[in-house]
Structures are given as C-alpha cells and as structure tokens.
Amino acid sequence: MPQATLPNLYMSGFGNDFETEALPGALPQGQNSPQRCPYGLYAEQLSGSPFTAPRGANARSWLYRMRPSVKHAGRFAQIALPHWKTAPHIVDHGLPLGPLRWSPAPVPDEPQTFLTGMRTIATAGDADAQTGMAAHIYAATQGMDDDYFYNADGELLIVPERGGLDIATELGLMTIGPGEIALVPRGVKFKAAPVEGPSRGYVCENYGAKFTLPARGPIGANCLANARDFKTPVAHYEEKDAPCRLTVKWCGGFHRAEIAHSPLDVVAWHGNYAPYKYDLRSFAPVGALLFDHPDPSIFTVLTAPSSEAGTANVDFVIFPERWLVAEHSFRPPWYHMNIMSEFMGLIHGQYDAKAQGFAPGGMSLHNCMLPHGPDAEAFDKASLAELKPEKLADTLAFMFETRYPQHVTEYAAKLPTLQSDYADCWQGLKKHFDPNRREWTGR
Structure with a gap:
C-alpha cells in the first residue's frame, strides 16, 4: 500500500499528548489495544517512565506498526564501536588537571555514518544508575541506509555545527x-x-531524567524556550522488506540484529513520548537591563533534573545573539569556580x-571547581570599552553542564587538536592592585 501524502511534517508543542496517522x-x-487494529497493524506501547510515574511525569506513546519490535528479540550479537564510551569510564590518559580546549577536528576522508563517526570526549556519572551524561562529537559522511539504531542507555541531544542531518x-x-537541535x-x-555534504556536530547522551523545559520562576510565562516552538514529527512509515540491521546500545555495549525489514514501520501513534526538533533562533533571551552580568542559567534551553531541587543532572545552555546594555x-x-562541570562548543561566530x-x-571543558573565565585580551577589551548598547551578533555557543565531573577519554586526550597551551591565555592577566589609587583606569 503506498505511503500517504503528508500535508504537514511537524506538530507544535513540548510534551503534548499528540495523535497522528x-x-x-x-x-x-x-x-489503545483493540482486538484487531486497523490495516492489520500491531499495537505496542513505548514507555519512557515507570508505569506508576505521576501524571505530569508519565511518558508513553502507543505505536501501531506493521510488525512488533519483539520480532528482533533474541537475534542480537555483540559488536564493537570502540570510540563510543559510556560512564563510568575513567582512564589514566596522563593529562594534567586543568581547563582543556580543542580546535575543530577535521571531517574524515573515509566513509563514516552517524554511528561509526561518533567519538566520545568525556563521560560523567553512571549509565547503569541512570545518572550523568556523555559528551560526544560526530562526523557523518554517508547515510545509515539499511542500518538502524536505538539507545537504551539514554536520550540523544544532537547539535549540528556543519551540514544538516536527515533523521x-x-x-x-x-x-x-x-542552529537547530534534535532530541x-x-x-x-x-x-x-x-x-548536501558531510555533517559535523556535538551530541549529549543524557543517562538521567529526560530533558524538559526549565521552570521560569520570576521570569513568568514567556521568554527563554517557548513550548510552541518545539516541533514533533507526524507519523510516517517506511515499508521496506529487505535485509536490514538494528543496533542497540545497552549498558555501554553494542549489539546488532540482522532483520528482514525496516523497523521504521509505525503507521500511526499517539502519546507524549516522541522525538522533537527546536530552532535555537526561537530562543528569547533575557538579561540585565541596568547593571551586572546575570548567571548563565538564564540561557537554559532544556534541563534534565536530578532528585536534588535546582541541581541538574544536565543543563543545555546556549549563548545566542543578544543586546548588551548593562552600565558600569x-x-x-x-x-x-563552579560546582557544575561545563562542556562547551561553538556553532558559529565568536564567543x-x-x-x-x-x-x-x-570545544572546551572546564570541570568542577577548576577556575576559568575571560582570557587576558577579552578582559582588557571589556574593562576599557566605552559602554554603549552593543549587539552580540553572529554568535551561537552552547554548554552541556552537569553536576558530575566529566572524565576525558583517551581519544580526546590524544586528539592532535588538543591545545596544549590553552592555559597560556590567562598569563597576560597582570596585577593592577595599588593601595594608593582606588580608581583603576587601565593605564
């Protein structure tokens, strides 16, 4: 039977209970599960939370598919994806303690898919305990075609930096x-x-509670990331009866099943557990209107909460275009110095x-309780600048911030793009203290 023409590709809203066919x-x-489903389909529930989770946190979707997923059970054989690591992963790589920064890694010449091109930079927490995260980079030069994947360890937040991705x-x-993200x-x-060419970017693998919108507190009902700007795809099925491969990541290991059809055979679904995309240009930043620099938490797009109120398992924070108007x-x-550990990347422009x-x-990594801040050149420029309203244009940086220390992998420690002289950027910070002169003019 031919696939239906899709008048719309996405539905709007965050965490809505959608229905689509x-x-x-x-x-x-x-x-949800009639005796006989329409079109000879099978009913299958996908649960992203325990059955008895409170209504506001209960995540599940009902899928109506050509074949149930149990068709793949018992067919898995272990495979190796050696560059994708899972927490806890602590190795003696020999790097001294301190802040770290890497230049961009080149896109490889050899064919790589989104899976085979995944490289882990740092891990935090414990995937088995469903706490923490991993920070990855990816470079994809070809499609996965007849290869399919799902992650049992965590959700994947995908942040392209170069080239697009069809997911x-x-x-x-x-x-x-x-400038967009997908989860x-x-x-x-x-x-x-x-x-249209190779794609390169970043991935946050979140082992903990699923990402959600942060509480706005005194900001109120608007600004930051608004629920209406998150786009969830409408139902679309792939009817393909041909040899395919399904890989699952489970407790840090990778397992592959040879199957005789595409697993993307869901013809209809309803629920609130679904993928989504978001255009970061939709983020409405707030900031200081008179004086001082606010905490970076005002730029939080998504947060994965922990059991401790106000302390995230992971925060996804961006630093977008915005006006600076603070006086004095x-x-x-x-x-x-921060109890949180910050993995940072740059999409375009300058931070x-x-x-x-x-x-x-x-990318850079500023770990728990290790000091960091502007380099000497940025400090001098900001300290002596004439403070007029200024727009930070053509810039987009982001941060994966977690309550856990982020442990660098051996791959990241040995990357040729690791900047061994990164700490030198602060060497130009001079002592300006003079007990006889209260006003400092920089001269």
Whole structure:
C-alpha cells in the first residue's frame, strides 16, 4: 500500500499528548489495544517512565506498526564501536588537571555514518544508575541506509555545527541544520544521513531524567524556550522488506540484529513520548537591563533534573545573539569556580569571553571547581570599552553542564587538536592592585 501524502511534517508543542496517522483511520479510537487494529497493524506501547510515574511525569506513546519490535528479540550479537564510551569510564590518559580546549577536528576522508563517526570526549556519572551524561562529537559522511539504531542507555541531544542531518525515526521524519537541535528519546529507533555534504556536530547522551523545559520562576510565562516552538514529527512509515540491521546500545555495549525489514514501520501513534526538533533562533533571551552580568542559567534551553531541587543532572545552555546594555559593568562572564562541570562548543561566530583559539566546531571543558573565565585580551577589551548598547551578533555557543565531573577519554586526550597551551591565555592577566589609587583606569 503506498505511503500517504503528508500535508504537514511537524506538530507544535513540548510534551503534548499528540495523535497522528499516516493512513486515514489507522489510529484506533476509544481504546489503545483493540482486538484487531486497523490495516492489520500491531499495537505496542513505548514507555519512557515507570508505569506508576505521576501524571505530569508519565511518558508513553502507543505505536501501531506493521510488525512488533519483539520480532528482533533474541537475534542480537555483540559488536564493537570502540570510540563510543559510556560512564563510568575513567582512564589514566596522563593529562594534567586543568581547563582543556580543542580546535575543530577535521571531517574524515573515509566513509563514516552517524554511528561509526561518533567519538566520545568525556563521560560523567553512571549509565547503569541512570545518572550523568556523555559528551560526544560526530562526523557523518554517508547515510545509515539499511542500518538502524536505538539507545537504551539514554536520550540523544544532537547539535549540528556543519551540514544538516536527515533523521528518520519510527515516529516520523526530522531535518536539522546548524542552529537547530534534535532530541531522540531513549528507546526510539532511527537512522541519520548527512544533507548536501558531510555533517559535523556535538551530541549529549543524557543517562538521567529526560530533558524538559526549565521552570521560569520570576521570569513568568514567556521568554527563554517557548513550548510552541518545539516541533514533533507526524507519523510516517517506511515499508521496506529487505535485509536490514538494528543496533542497540545497552549498558555501554553494542549489539546488532540482522532483520528482514525496516523497523521504521509505525503507521500511526499517539502519546507524549516522541522525538522533537527546536530552532535555537526561537530562543528569547533575557538579561540585565541596568547593571551586572546575570548567571548563565538564564540561557537554559532544556534541563534534565536530578532528585536534588535546582541541581541538574544536565543543563543545555546556549549563548545566542543578544543586546548588551548593562552600565558600569564587566559585560563578559566573570571569573568563577563552579560546582557544575561545563562542556562547551561553538556553532558559529565568536564567543565574547574568548578572543582567540575557540573556533566553530571546537570545544572546551572546564570541570568542577577548576577556575576559568575571560582570557587576558577579552578582559582588557571589556574593562576599557566605552559602554554603549552593543549587539552580540553572529554568535551561537552552547554548554552541556552537569553536576558530575566529566572524565576525558583517551581519544580526546590524544586528539592532535588538543591545545596544549590553552592555559597560556590567562598569563597576560597582570596585577593592577595599588593601595594608593582606588580608581583603576587601565593605564
């Protein structure tokens, strides 16, 4: 039977209870698992939370598919994806303690898919205990075609930096490019392909509670990331009866099953556990209107909460285009030590606290209780600048911030792009203290 024409590709809203069908009448009405589903489909529930989770946290979707997923059970054989690591992963790589920064890694010449091109930079927490995260980079030069994947260890937040990605999931299709993100929930099957040339970017693998929108507190009902701007795909199925491969990541290991059909065979679904995409240009930043530099938490797009209120398992934070208007203030981020560990990447432009050495596709890691802040050039420029309203244009940086220390992998420690002289950027910070002169003019 031919696939239905899709008038719309996405539905709007975050965490909504959606219903969507790729064929008219494919979605049962009035009950979830009728004795006989329309079109000879099978009913299958995908649960992203315990059955008894409170209503507001209960995550599940009902899928109506050509074949149930149990068809794949018992067919898995272990395989190796040696560059994808899982916490806890602590190795003696020999790097001294301190802040770290890497230049962009080149896109490889050899063929790589989204899976084989995944490289872990740091891990935190414990995947088996469903706490913490891993920070990865990926480079994809070809599509996965007949290869499919799902992650039982955590959800995947995908952040392209160069080139787009087509992401085909069992609940629908998404296309993202630089400046957008996509989230594939734990357990959702998908495949990915680069769009018009190689794709490079970052991935946060979140082992803990699923990402959600942060509480706005005194900000109120608007600004930051608004629920309406998150796009969930409509139902779309792939009817393919041909040899395929399904890989699952489970407790840090990789297992592959040879199957005789595409697993993206869901014709209709309803529920609130689904993939989504978001355009980071939709983020409405707030900031200081008179003086001082606010905490970076005001730029949180998504948060994965922990059992301790206000302390995230992972926060996804961005630093987008915005106006700076604060008077009598040091406008870039201040020098600080933080209980949170910060993995940072740059999508485009220049980050205002780093003058040189932090390029799009690069990354930095400032771990728990290790000091960091603007380099000497950025400090001097901000300290002596005439404070007029200024727009930070053509810039987009982000941060994966977690309550756990992020342990660097051997791959990251040996990357040729690791900047061994990174700490030198602070050597130019001079002592200006003079007990006889209260006003410092920089001269």
